[in-house]
Amino acid sequence: MDEARRSALNAWLSAAAGARVEIGAASLLSGGAIQQNWAISVTRNGIAEEWVLRTDNAATLAVSLSRTEEYALLVAAFAAGVTVPEPLFCCEDASITGAPFFVMRRVCGTATAFRLAKQAAAEGGDAALVRHAGREMARIHSIVPPREDLAFLGAPPADAGVAFIRAMRARLDAAGTPRPVLEWGLSALERHPLAPRPSVLCHNDFRTGNLMVQDHAITAVLDWEFAAWGDPHADLGWLCAPCWRFGNLALEAGGLGPRDALLEGYGPAADPSRLPFWELAASIRWAVIAADQGARHLSGQERGLELALTAHIIPELELDIIGQVEALDAGSA
Amino acid sequence: MLEAPDAADLLATARESLLRKLLPALPAHLHYEARMAANAIAIASRAVSADPAPVAARLALLADDAASFAAAIRAGEFAPGTPRHAEAAVLLRDMARLRCSVSAPRALRDVGPGSVLPGE
Numbered sequence: 001m002d003e004a005r006r007s008a009l010n011a012w013l014s015a016a017a018g019a020r021v022e023i024g025a026a027s028l029l030s031g032g033a034i035q036q037n038w039a040i041s042v043t044r045n046g047i048a049e050e051w052v053l054r055t056d057n058a059a060t061l062a063v064s065l066s067r068t069e070e071y072a073l074l075v076a077a078f079a080a081g082v083t084v085p086e087p088l089f090c091c092e093d094a095s096i097t098g099a100p101f102f103v104m105r106r107v108c109g110t111a112t113a114f115r116l117a118k119q120a121a122a123e124g125g126d127a128a129l130v131r132h133a134g135r136e137m138a139r140i141h142s143i144v145p146p147r148e149d150l151a152f153l154g155a156p157p158a159d160a161g162v163a164f165i166r167a168m169r170a171r172l173d174a175a176g177t178p179r180p181v182l183e184w185g186l187s188a189l190e191r192h193p194l195a196p197r198p199s200v201l202c203h204n205d206f207r208t209g210n211l212m213v214q215d216h217a218i219t220a221v222l223d224w225e226f227a228a229w230g231d232p233h234a235d236l237g238w239l240c241a242p243c244w245r246f247g248n249l250a251l252e253a254g255g256l257g258p259r260d261a262l263l264e265g266y267g268p269a270a271d272p273s274r275l276p277f278w279e280l281a282a283s284i285r286w287a288v289i290a291a292d293q294g295a296r297h298l299s300g301q302e303r304g305l306e307l308a309l310t311a312h313i314i315p316e317l318e319l320d321i322i323g324q325v326e327a328l329d330a331g332s333a
Numbered sequence: 334m335l336e337a338p339d340a341a342d343l344l345a346t347a348r349e350s351l352l353r354k355l356l357p358a359l360p361a362h363l364h365y366e367a368r369m370a371a372n373a374i375a376i377a378s379r380a381v382s383a384d385p386a387p388v389a390a391r392l393a394l395l396a397d398d399a400a401s402f403a404a405a406i407r408a409g410e411f412a413p414g415t416p417r418h419a420e421a422a423v424l425l426r427d428m429a430r431l432r433c434s435v436s437a438p439r440a441l442r443d444v445g446p447g448s449v450l451p452g453e
Contacts, residue, residue: 169407178403181425187406191413305369312376315432316440322426329413 001026001038005097009053012096013103016089019045026053035067035225039106052085055101064225068092069152071102073224076149076201082139085220109214111222116213117246117255125250128216130257133206133239134265136221141232141269143201156199156229164234164281165189171288175295181318185284188325194277199229206235207244208254236262236270237278242320243286243313280324287317341381348374379435388431391424 001009006023013021022043029037029052038053056067065073071090078084085104092100110116120126145156157163165186172179204226212220238244239262245255252259263270294311296302338346348371356367395417396402405411411421433440 178398178400180399180403180406181429183403183406184411184421184425187409187412305366305373309369309372309376312436314436315429316437318429319426319433319440322422322429326422 008096012091012093013042013089016091017044040103050106051088051103052106053097053101053103055097056099065152065227067100067102070224070227072149072152073201073227074102074104076143076147077140077221077224080139080143082221083136083218084224085222107212107220109212109219111209111212113207113209113246113255116208116211117248117251120251120256121248125257125261126216127257127261129213129218130253130262131265132216132218133211133253133256134262134267134270136218137203137206137232137235137239138266138269140203140206140221140235141200145199145201145229150201153201153227153229159196160199160229160231160234161189161194161196161277161281163230164285168284168288171292175288175291177291177295179287179291179314181321182284182287185280185321185325188328189277189281189284192277192328194231194233194274197231200232201227202230202232202235203227204230204234204238207239208246208256209244211254231274231278232269233271233274233278234281236266237275237280238282238285240275241279241282241286242324243283243317276324276328280321280328283317283320283324287314287321290314290317341378344374344378344381348378376436379438383431383435385431388424388427392428395421395424 001023006026010022013023020043024041024043026038026040029039036055036057038055040051040053042049042051054067054070068090071087074084074087078087085107088103088105090100090102091097094100120129143150145153147153168182168186172182203221203224205223206221210221210223211218212222239254240252240259242249245251248255251257253262259275263272290310290313293307294314297304297307297311351367351371351374356364356371359367392399392402395411396405406421409415411418430441
């Protein structure tokens, strides 16, 4: 962070806080493919605080929400009692740092998926942690439409399952690469429709890697940029999909603990019979996202090893999908 | 016609050099990038020796190409209860297994019974 940017930020943050804010140390945290996260140590009227500043990378996925929209979600989740970093300030003015940004309080813990999965496996599964994950998810799902402050999410789908199939087919068509196995999975979803139910706020990336954890407890649910109205079981299915188990296949909930403990923490509103549909949907969705990331490399839009290798996750997801389709058709999922 | 060592040998040698000599000398913040580079070389090495021809020949018995196969699946042509459902299911599994043998061979250890890849 250069001096000019730092002093512009100091001035903007001081005005927003109504107090004298000065940035001390600033370091780039290992962030996602889409955003940059800066850990900043500040003083507010001379008192030390630890914050995170979140802003966009140069190339942003068209399908993700803007920083200001993500901030609105964080405010709504914080108010609903979800364990998220306390939202502090949001700046829509791109002239301060080059892109809109928001600031939240820094929380302790680790979000490194492989480390958390390894730790959970060593203990034979962390039921307490996944129960906590279930409670957090239920709190997120207590946010229901209509919401003036979340108007940017648009109208809730009449049937989230049907909307999912339609959206994935549209993205496959737009990408132009034939994907017979993904079509196989989508056709299976179409054969096994779920009765529509009222929409709730879905996080849509609630998985190991986006959960900050310390001492068997979640200290923050991170990365809200894919949130949307939908079927709450989409979140449960995403966390339980085989692709998010980080090698711990037997620990169905994110490679951290048993699916039953997750459902227990979530409460009676969870309907396990809807999970096979949404776990298959999760494998398909991750494959479609991975294909789009690979396409960013292939098109020359943003060349790099990470995006190139992400495309090579797809074959493994295809094996998952084939197994999940078989189980769904056999009624044994 | 081409000089030896061939592509497979060069890729394997480059990967070993990257992991054994370069990686330990790199600062920690570049280790992830170096490991990704090693992974990319490994995938490329496996791609050099993969033979998609037998699976492609079976695909040709079901559809003109991958695009028309995908479109037919979407249209429900190979759904359970249709005459060629089982044939399509086995082919899809073998396609995915072939693709995994290049991109993610570890994934092949954990899957249930399927037909066997050529050369496996």
